[in-house]
Amino acid sequence: MNIRPRTRATSFDVAALAGVSQSAVSRAFTPGSSLAEEKRLRIIEAARKLNYVPNSIARSLTTQRSNIVAVILGNTANPFYLQVLEAFMHRLQAEGRQVLTFTVENGGESDEAILRVLRYQVDGVILTSAQLSTRMVSLCHDRGIPVVLFNRYIPGSDASGVRCANAEGGRQIATAFLAAGARSFAMIKGDPKGTTSQDRARGFVDRLMEAGIGRDAISELEGHSVYDGAHEAVVREFRDGRTKIPDAIFGINDIMAMGAMDALRQRFSLKVPDDVMIGGFDDIAEARRFPYRLTTVRQPIGQMVDETLAILHLDEPHRPIEPGRDVVVPGRLIWRRSIPAPRGDGETKGA
Amino acid sequence: MNIRPRTRATSFDVAALAGVSQSAVSRAFTPGSSLAEEKRLRIIEAARKLNYVPNSIARSLTTQRSNIVAVILGNTANPFYLQVLEAFMHRLQAEGRQVLTFTVENGGESDEAILRVLRYQVDGVILTSAQLSTRMVSLCHDRGIPVVLFNRYIPGSDASGVRCANAEGGRQIATAFLAAGARSFAMIKGDPKGTTSQDRARGFVDRLMEAGIGRDAISELEGHSVYDGAHEAVVREFRDGRTKIPDAIFGINDIMAMGAMDALRQRFSLKVPDDVMIGGFDDIAEARRFPYRLTTVRQPIGQMVDETLAILHLDEPHRPIEPGRDVVVPGRLIWRRSIPAPRGDGETKGA
DNA sequence: TTCCGGCGTGAATACGCATTCAATCTGTGC
DNA sequence: GCACAGATTGAATGCGTATTCACGCCGGAA
Missing domain, CATH: 3.40.50.2300 (Response regulator)
Structure with missing residues (x-):
C-alpha cells in the first residue's frame, strides 16, 4: 500500500503481454477497426491483467478530439442553472463525453474561463448566464470550437444561442x-x-x-x-x-x-x-x-439542451460552425396558487 | 466566418515568428524557467499575434500531470452536494486546476465513472455521496491517483475520507x-x-x-x-x-x-x-x-473542502498517498425556529 | 591571466496513442 | 491452379509540449 508503482500500463505493455503489436492494442479499443476477433479477446484479457486503461489524453493528441465539453456557469446561486448543468451532464455522459465545469462571478466576464478552457482543447463550449466578449467567440470559432450561449444571446455576436421565448x-x-x-x-x-x-x-x-x-x-x-x-x-x-x-x-x-x-x-x-x-x-x-x-x-430544459447539443454537432467535427443562430423555444405557463386562476384549473398536486 | 482555418498555432509557429527555438516558447509559458526577460516578452508578443494558447493536453502528456480533478456527484437532487461542488470549483479554479464533473445515480455504483475518469489521467478524485468498490480505489491508488470520499466513508477501504461528525x-x-x-x-x-x-x-x-x-x-x-x-x-x-x-x-x-x-x-x-x-x-x-x-x-463545507484538498496534496504529486485516513470535523448546531429553543437564543434574522 | 560556477540557449527526445502505408494472408471466381 | 479483392497486420510516423543534455557565454575569484 505504501509502494507507489506509478505503473500505468501502456498499450505497448499490453501488446507485449498479448504477443501483438501496439497497433493491434489500439485497434482493440477503437470500435469499428479491423481486428481478428480472437486477437481482440486476447488483447482485452491482457489489458485486464495489467489494469490497462487507455490514455485519453494521448488519444486526444492524435485525434484532435478531446471528447470534453466545457460548461461555464455564471450564477450558481440560481438552482435553475444547476438543473441545467445536471441535464447537460446526463446527456453528455450518456454519449461518452466529459464535462469540464467552470464558474464565473455572477454577471462577470467569462473571458478568462474561455482562455483556460481553450487550453484543454475542448470540443465545445456551453455558456450559461455569463457575459462574453466577441473576441473570445472568434477565438473559439477560429480554432473550430463551437460556442453556444444557453438562455442568453449577445447581440451582434457570432455565437449561436438557445433560449426560451x-x-x-x-x-x-x-x-x-x-x-x-x-x-x-x-x-x-x-x-x-x-x-x-x-x-x-x-x-x-x-x-x-x-x-x-x-x-x-x-x-x-x-x-x-x-x-x-x-x-x-x-x-x-x-x-x-x-x-x-x-x-x-x-x-x-x-x-x-x-x-x-x-x-x-x-x-x-x-x-x-x-x-x-x-x-x-x-x-x-x-x-x-x-x-x-x-x-x-x-x-423546457430538455428541449433547450437538445437544441444546444444539435448546434454543437459534436458528432460531426468537420461540419462548419453555424454562424450565429438564435434558437428560441417557447415556454409554458404553469398555473399554481401564487396567482389566482380565473377558472379553477390550477395544479392541484403541490409536492 | 465560414472558413475554418483550424489553425491552432503551435509553439513552433510562435518560435518561428519570434525567431527563437520551440524550447524557448515552452519556457516562456513555464513559470520559473530560465529565460532572458527580453526574449520572454518577444515570445509573449508573438504568441499574442498568433492567438497562441498552450495545449494543455500535450503538456499533460509529458508532465504526467493533467491539473484536472474529478468530482463525482451521487445525489444532485440534494442542494448540499451542489454547494459542495461549487466550493470545490472555486477552490480548484483559484489554484489553476480544472474540474471534471460526473454524476452517478443516487445510491448507485461509481465504478464506471471512475473508469472513465482514469482515462483522463486526473490528478485526483473526489467522491460525494456514492458507493465505490475497493477494487476501484486500489486501481486509482496503484496509478498514483488519490481518492477522497467526501462526507462518506467505506469501512475497510484504502480511500481516505472527510466527513462531518x-x-x-x-x-x-x-x-x-x-x-x-x-x-x-x-x-x-x-x-x-x-x-x-x-x-x-x-x-x-x-x-x-x-x-x-x-x-x-x-x-x-x-x-x-x-x-x-x-x-x-x-x-x-x-x-x-x-x-x-x-x-x-x-x-x-x-x-x-x-x-x-x-x-x-x-x-x-x-x-x-x-x-x-x-x-x-x-x-x-x-x-x-x-x-x-x-x-x-x-x-463546515469550507473546512471539509480544505481537508479534502490537503489529503489530495495536488502540489506534491510524489508524496505517497496516505493510506485510509478518516478525517472527522465537528458540525455546529444552528438554532432556528423549527425546534423551540429552551431559552430565547434562536437566530432572529430569517432570510 | 586562468578557472569555475551559473545562466541562457537550442537540438533532440519522450510522452501514449491513432493512423497511414505497405505487406501478408484469406478466400473466391475462373 | 491462378489472379485478385478484401481482410489483417505491424512498422513507422506524427500529434504539441516539457525536459534533458551539452555547449557557449559571462563575471568573479584566485
Whole structure:
C-alpha cells in the first residue's frame, strides 16, 4: 500500500503481454477497426491483467478530439442553472463525453474561463448566464470550437444561442396577472446586463401597457438574480410605506420570486395570493413546493439542451460552425396558487 | 466566418515568428524557467499575434500531470452536494486546476465513472455521496491517483475520507428535541447503504435512549435522501391515522426535513414547531429561509473542502498517498425556529 | 591571466496513442 | 491452379509540449 508503482500500463505493455503489436492494442479499443476477433479477446484479457486503461489524453493528441465539453456557469446561486448543468451532464455522459465545469462571478466576464478552457482543447463550449466578449467567440470559432450561449444571446455576436421565448413568457405572466384582476405591479429584475432579464421585463411591460396600464403603475426593483437580492430589494422598497405594495409582483426568475414572496410574508405579514400575487419564471423544482406553489413559466430544459447539443454537432467535427443562430423555444405557463386562476384549473398536486 | 482555418498555432509557429527555438516558447509559458526577460516578452508578443494558447493536453502528456480533478456527484437532487461542488470549483479554479464533473445515480455504483475518469489521467478524485468498490480505489491508488470520499466513508477501504461528525450531530438534534420537551420521535433516513445516514441515525437514537426514550417511541421512515421521498414517506406513514404523529421529526438531511415539513403542513395542516418540531442536517442555503427556518447541524463545507484538498496534496504529486485516513470535523448546531429553543437564543434574522 | 560556477540557449527526445502505408494472408471466381 | 479483392497486420510516423543534455557565454575569484 505504501509502494507507489506509478505503473500505468501502456498499450505497448499490453501488446507485449498479448504477443501483438501496439497497433493491434489500439485497434482493440477503437470500435469499428479491423481486428481478428480472437486477437481482440486476447488483447482485452491482457489489458485486464495489467489494469490497462487507455490514455485519453494521448488519444486526444492524435485525434484532435478531446471528447470534453466545457460548461461555464455564471450564477450558481440560481438552482435553475444547476438543473441545467445536471441535464447537460446526463446527456453528455450518456454519449461518452466529459464535462469540464467552470464558474464565473455572477454577471462577470467569462473571458478568462474561455482562455483556460481553450487550453484543454475542448470540443465545445456551453455558456450559461455569463457575459462574453466577441473576441473570445472568434477565438473559439477560429480554432473550430463551437460556442453556444444557453438562455442568453449577445447581440451582434457570432455565437449561436438557445433560449426560451423570454418576452413572450413575460407577456404570459402579465396576462395571468391581468386576468386575476391586478392593476398595480412591480417586477424584480436580475442582471441588468443580461438580455434574459431585459426581455422578460420588456414582454411583461409591453403586455401591461397594451392593457392600458400606465407606466407609473409598474415599479422596478433590482434583485441581482438571487434570492437574497430579491428579498432585500422588496424589504427596502416597501418598508416605511415608502412605496405602496402593488397587486402583483413578477420575479424575473423563480428564485427571486421566492425571495420576494418570503419577504412579503415575513416582513409585511402579507398573504400570497390574497394580498399580493406573484409570478415567476423558470419553473425550478422548488417552485412547486408547498410554501411557494408559484405560477411560473416553465423553461423546457430538455428541449433547450437538445437544441444546444444539435448546434454543437459534436458528432460531426468537420461540419462548419453555424454562424450565429438564435434558437428560441417557447415556454409554458404553469398555473399554481401564487396567482389566482380565473377558472379553477390550477395544479392541484403541490409536492 | 465560414472558413475554418483550424489553425491552432503551435509553439513552433510562435518560435518561428519570434525567431527563437520551440524550447524557448515552452519556457516562456513555464513559470520559473530560465529565460532572458527580453526574449520572454518577444515570445509573449508573438504568441499574442498568433492567438497562441498552450495545449494543455500535450503538456499533460509529458508532465504526467493533467491539473484536472474529478468530482463525482451521487445525489444532485440534494442542494448540499451542489454547494459542495461549487466550493470545490472555486477552490480548484483559484489554484489553476480544472474540474471534471460526473454524476452517478443516487445510491448507485461509481465504478464506471471512475473508469472513465482514469482515462483522463486526473490528478485526483473526489467522491460525494456514492458507493465505490475497493477494487476501484486500489486501481486509482496503484496509478498514483488519490481518492477522497467526501462526507462518506467505506469501512475497510484504502480511500481516505472527510466527513462531518455525523453521529455527534445526530446527538445534538436529539438533545435539542429533548430540551424542547419532545417524547415521541420519528426520523427520516436516506440511502440505507450510506454510512452518513446510518451514523446520524445512530447518534440520534443513542442519545434518545440514554435519555430513557424507548425504542418504540422512535419510528423510522425512508426518504431516499430527496425532498419528494421524505414528503411521500411522511404522507404514507401518517395518513389514515395509522401511525400517531410524533412530537419531533429528524430529517437526516435538510432537504428531507424540508420535504417532511411541507408534507405535515400541506397534508395534515400541522404547525411547526407548535404541533411537530423538526430538525435537519447540513444547513443548506434553503434551510434558513422563512418558510423553513430549520434548526439543523451545519456542516463546515469550507473546512471539509480544505481537508479534502490537503489529503489530495495536488502540489506534491510524489508524496505517497496516505493510506485510509478518516478525517472527522465537528458540525455546529444552528438554532432556528423549527425546534423551540429552551431559552430565547434562536437566530432572529430569517432570510 | 586562468578557472569555475551559473545562466541562457537550442537540438533532440519522450510522452501514449491513432493512423497511414505497405505487406501478408484469406478466400473466391475462373 | 491462378489472379485478385478484401481482410489483417505491424512498422513507422506524427500529434504539441516539457525536459534533458551539452555547449557557449559571462563575471568573479584566485
